[in-house]
Amino acid sequence: MTEVQEKVSGWGERWPAPAKLNLMLRITGRRSDGYHLLQTVFQIIDLCDWISFYPAEDGRVFLRDPIPGVPEQEDLTVRAANLLKQYTGCRLGVCIDVEKNLPMGGGLGGGSSDAATTLLVLNKLWNLKLPLDKLMELGLRLGADVPVFVYGYTAWGEGVGEELQSITLAEQWVVVIKPDCHVNTRQIFLAEELTRDSKPITMRDFIAGDWKNDCLPVVSNLYKSVGEAVDALSQYAEARLTGTGACVFAQFDSEESAREAFSALSPNWSVYLAQGLNRSPLYEKLEQGSV
Numbered sequence: 001m002t003e004v005q006e007k008v009s010g011w012g013e014r015w016p017a018p019a020k021l022n023l024m025l026r027i028t029g030r031r032s033d034g035y036h037l038l039q040t041v042f043q044i045i046d047l048c049d050w051i052s053f054y055p056a057e058d059g060r061v062f063l064r065d066p067i068p069g070v071p072e073q074e075d076l077t078v079r080a081a082n083l084l085k086q087y088t089g090c091r092l093g094v095c096i097d098v099e100k101n102l103p104m105g106g107g108l109g110g111g112s113s114d115a116a117t118t119l120l121v122l123n124k125l126w127n128l129k130l131p132l133d134k135l136m137e138l139g140l141r142l143g144a145d146v147p148v149f150v151y152g153y154t155a156w157g158e159g160v161g162e163e164l165q166s167i168t169l170a171e172q173w174v175v176v177i178k179p180d181c182h183v184n185t186r187q188i189f190l191a192e193e194l195t196r197d198s199k200p201i202t203m204r205d206f207i208a209g210d211w212k213n214d215c216l217p218v219v220s221n222l223y224k225s226v227g228e229a230v231d232a233l234s235q236y237a238e239a240r241l242t243g244t245g246a247c248v249f250a251q252f253d254s255e256e257s258a259r260e261a262f263s264a265l266s267p268n269w270s271v272y273l274a275q276g277l278n279r280s281p282l283y284e285k286l287e288q289g290s291v
């Protein structure tokens with residue numbers, strides 16, 4: 001494929017896979033299969049992994065550089081591409097190049113977002129024409145956080161996170177601390193002391209400031225550095241846990257106040273400065289129509 005063809009068709013381009021924050025997370029019950037029923041607000045933010053796709057002639061799906069510690073066949077991008085092939089019978093191949101910026105096991109949903117970007121972009125590049133609801137359904141098979149990234153809007157989520165309704169929020173600045181630990185999502189959901197009977201709330205309650213994350217007590221008990229990060233960030237604004245952690249974040253009304261907290265925390269913590277978005281940057285690129 002020539003350089004010109006790659007540019008026109010979307011092959012070889014860098015596609016964003018943005019992170020999310022769970023602005024609140026209530027566990028309202030448990031399904032018979034053990035999965036937990038949630039109420040959450042997923043806010044997309046502008047921190048991204050970047051993924052490029054290159055045609056592979058022999059029908060093989062492979063990574064240019066596997067992520068250290070993640071076996072290639074378990075990488076969520078490879079699983080997403082293989083799932084598309086299996087579901088559609090498509091015989092094409094792809095080489096996937098993931099530029100990994102988002103921390104793993106941080107509750108920012110990086111692996112899930114990588115999977116969603118792979119589903120959406122390969123649906124175009126392989127000309128599969130699967131509708132959005134089918135891509136969301138396939139995404140759910142890969143993880144509970146994949147559907148919201150396929151959906152592409154900041155959203156209110158229920159069920160296990162697959163019943164989504166877009167909501168428009170202020171695109172506030174956020175400071176995110178990544179404590180020096182990997183939280184195992186499964187371990188948190190298995191914890192006996194986890195609150196599983198929170199009363200469902202309304203969007204209005206959330207807007208009025210009902211922001212609790214039911215996982216925080218369990219996570220900060222098991223991972224001391226999460227509690228320490230909450231204390232450090234609380235000096236500047238109300239600190240919250242995203243998902244099952246480990247990342248802790250706070251929102252700011254101005255870039256200036258966010259930068260101030262970011263600079264003060266940077267010497268001691270791994271910190272990110274970001275902005276909330278109502279629409280995924282992936283869709284902005286998809287809608288530019290280059291593919």
Ligand SMILES: C[C@](O)(CO)[C@H](O)COP(=O)(O)OP(=O)(O)OC[C@H]1O[C@@H](n2ccc(N)nc2=O)[C@H](O)[C@@H]1O
Nearest residue numbers: 022034035036112143144145146160185186189243244
């Ligand atoms: C905590 C959140 O990040 C909130 O956005 C998600 O609910 C977790 O989504 P995820 O990382 O994509 O998680 P998955 O890979 O689907 O699940 C990991 C494990 O967590 C447990 N799990 C996950 C989601 C859920 N609603 N209930 C669960 O009990 C299950 O044991 C599952 O085996």
Ligand SMILES: Nc1ncnc2c1ncn2[C@@H]1O[C@H](COP(=O)(O)OP(=O)(O)OP(=O)(O)O)[C@@H](O)[C@H]1O
Nearest residue numbers: 075076104105106107108109110111112114145243
């Ligand atoms: N492309 C990928 N990027 C990151 N992790 C991947 C990827 N493929 C597979 N994984 C596996 O998924 C695990 C969870 O990664 P992820 O970055 O999604 O964590 P997370 O931010 O805690 O997710 P969530 O908020 O959805 O719980 C990793 O520890 C890794 O073993």
